Amino acid sequence: xxxRIGMINTSREIGLETSQTLAxxxxxxxxxxxxxxxxxxxxxxxxxxxxxASANIAFVELGSDQNRRIGFVG
Numbered sequence: 001x002x003x004r005i006g007m008i009n010t011s012r013e014i015g016l017e018t019s020q021t022l023a024x025x026x027x028x029x030x031x032x033x034x035x036x037x038x039x040x041x042x043x044x045x046x047x048x049x050x051x052x053a054s055a056n057i058a059f060v061e062l063g064s065d066q067n068r069r070i071g072f073v074g
Contacts, residue, residue: 001025002063003042008056016044022062029060 001022005014018025025042032040032054040052040060 004061004063005040005050005052006058006060007052008058014050014052016042016048016050018042018044025062029062033057 001018001020003016003018003025007014020042028040028042031037032052035054038054040050040054040057042050042052044050
């Protein structure tokens with residue numbers, strides 16, 4: 001799944017692909033934004049870990065949970 005995170009006071013975004021399900025990522029984001037956790041912690045498919053301060057998150061865009069097709073579609 002593709003994830004984009006926009007940060008406050010910056011024009012750059014954080015983008016990553018993860019194998020976590022949509023429900024798992026939604027729960028992590030909801031806990032972070034509700035104040036339960038001060039940091040949003042996500043990991044990508046390559047094993048990198050992203051720690052984002054909850055107070056600096058402007059938006060989180062979650063892509064589809066489906067795998068991308070490779071090749072030509074007829």
